[in-house]
Amino acid sequence: MPSNAGKRGSNPNDSAWFTGEALARLAAAHKDVSWLLDRGYKTDSIIEFTGNRYQLSARQRNALKRAASSSIQNKRRKSAMLPFEAAKHGCLYVDGFNLIITLEVALSGSPIIKGSDGVLRDLAGLRGTYSLIAQTDKALDLIGRCLRELSVPEAVFYLDSPVSNSGRLKKSILEHAKNWEMPVQVVLVPNADVMFYGMERVVSGDSIVLDRCLSWFNLSLKIIGDYIKDAWIIDFDSTSILLQSPKKT
Structure with missing residues (x-):
């Protein structure tokens, strides 16, 4: 549990x-x-x-x-970002911990930082330790909902095997994916980041991955924007910076 x-x-x-x-x-x-x-x-x-x-x-x-991120990085990342309409044209390769933890943080009402590149990032800083929490199931449900609405034909999740409870998370993803109406694989690897270097159709918010993949989807932005309306998003570039505040709990 x-x-x-x-x-x-x-x-x-x-x-x-x-x-x-x-x-x-x-x-x-x-x-x-x-x-x-x-x-x-x-x-x-x-x-x-x-x-x-x-x-x-x-x-x-x-x-x-x-x-x-620098202006050069922002330009390169945005030029490699695919429109969501393109999600239906092939398999998505998902940076599993990166996406799931960001959604868990948003669902927890904890701060999410919007970078200059338009990517949402959390401050969880788990550093090799992970445990499933109450928000994990909801995060996976939202991922499945988004993939279905985008008509994604297939998804492969990569998880870092050295991270604690990666096997339990794999099992949970596969259990939820039974309702996603698409083939889903979960692959445990020593270092998930390197799997995405030179790859197309990546789902991640990791800066290193975004700088080294060929194309990517900003899926966390879509999921949080569409389904987590009370998420606490901090945008340092916003002109309404003083109006931003945590959600009520």
């Missing part, structure tokens, strides 16, 4: 770190980060410098890093 170990990707200080003046300060820091990235400075050095300047917490700095 899934664990009820609380929200995925939440922190008790999020309401202070990602609302009001703190959020406006983060938006200003994000502009600085983007400016420095476009001038060739290294990401880690930029985050350290900007974080110190704006007196940001480690979690706020992580949010900045998750949102950061």
Whole structure:
């Protein structure tokens, strides 16, 4: 059974770190980060410098890093992004943990960061540890619903085998997929990221994957936008940055 170990990707200080003046300060820091990235400075050095300047917490700095990409990266990623109408033309290759965890975080009401490249990313930072939670079943249901509505003919999920409970997640995906009306495979591999290098029709929000795959779908954006209306999405590029707030619980 899934664990009820609380929200995925939440922190008790999020309401202070990602609302009001703190959020406006983060938006200003994000502009600085983007400016420095476009001038060739290294990401880690930029985050350290900007974080110190704006007196940001480690979690706020992580949010900045998750949102950061250069103009060149943004252009390349967006040019490789496929329209959702193309999903029906072939198999989708899914970065399983990446997509599922992002949806679990959104369903938990925890902050989701919208990057400059238009991709939604979470702050869960599980780093090799994973357990099924109450939101896992709902996340899988939403994935199946989206795949059916897009008339996807087939899907292959790749999961990192060294991550804890990857076998249990594989079993859960296959169980849910019985209702998806399409062939679904789940493949355990030592490193899922490398499977997508040079591949077309990838589903992922991982920056490294997006920079190395040939084409991709921004499926997390569609699923959250269509089905999780109360998700807490933080967009540092938004002109209404001060209006963003966590969902009520």
